[in-house]
Amino acid sequence: EPEVTQTPSHQVTQMGQEVILHCVPISNHLYFYWYRQILGQKVEFLVSFYNNEISEKSEIFDDQFSVERPDGSNFTLKIRSTKLEDSAMYFCASSWDRGGYEQFFGPGTRLTVL
Amino acid sequence: AQSVTQLGSHVSVSEGALVLLRCNYSSSVPPYLFWYVQYPNQGLQLLLKYTSAATLVKGINGFEAEFKKSETSFHLTKPSAHMSDAAEYFCAVSDVGGGSNYKLTFGKGTLLTVNP
Numbered sequence: 001e002p003e004v005t006q007t008p009s010h011q012v013t014q015m016g017q018e019v020i021l022h023c024v025p026i027s028n029h030l031y032f033y034w035y036r037q038i039l040g041q042k043v044e045f046l047v048s049f050y051n052n053e054i055s056e057k058s059e060i061f062d063d064q065f066s067v068e069r070p071d072g073s074n075f076t077l078k079i080r081s082t083k084l085e086d087s088a089m090y091f092c093a094s095s096w097d098r099g100g101y102e103q104f105f106g107p108g109t110r111l112t113v114l
Numbered sequence: 115a116q117s118v119t120q121l122g123s124h125v126s127v128s129e130g131a132l133v134l135l136r137c138n139y140s141s142s143v144p145p146y147l148f149w150y151v152q153y154p155n156q157g158l159q160l161l162l163k164y165t166s167a168a169t170l171v172k173g174i175n176g177f178e179a180e181f182k183k184s185e186t187s188f189h190l191t192k193p194s195a196h197m198s199d200a201a202e203y204f205c206a207v208s209d210v211g212g213g214s215n216y217k218l219t220f221g222k223g224t225l226l227t228v229n230p
Contacts, residue, residue, distance in 0.1 A: 043220040098216040105158035
């Protein structure tokens, strides 16, 4: 069964460092998303991506964040200069279409900023 | 803005007992509604969804949920809990139309514990 994969499963970094989180969405999906969950809090939407551009982003997704689909299969989230408050579980998701179509989630990357 | 409220951050039931996990949403129009389950160290897996068809929705693993517009609720039930149901459950809503990109807005989650 196709699935969304994410690497690494756990990333530890120093404050101020850049991190790139990697995702491989399901191959025939067209819509891609990043969400995050700070420990003990809700899963929050960060950004959606379609047709090689950002289609929507949240207030959290400021200039420190960027997304890319570099090669037609990978979907990356970059944080340029990490802050302590960026520590969270980051989930990638993909879907065939919007609306009532299921978003398939990856297992997440736990980011710890020291 | 959409919001989702899940009453009870932790629900504990005995094996074989009814499972009831509550979800209320706020939206000016009926949205799309989803229940996801997360097992330890895994991603979110879709249990079921409501997309304006039948108001009683059946999902995987014997779960079902009923959309009640008058109560703005989408509670998740299962007649008889199994040990394997122990997990965290998330209710989510998605905007409908109007140029929305259908991002999901999640509740805080309910941790279900099943006691033998």
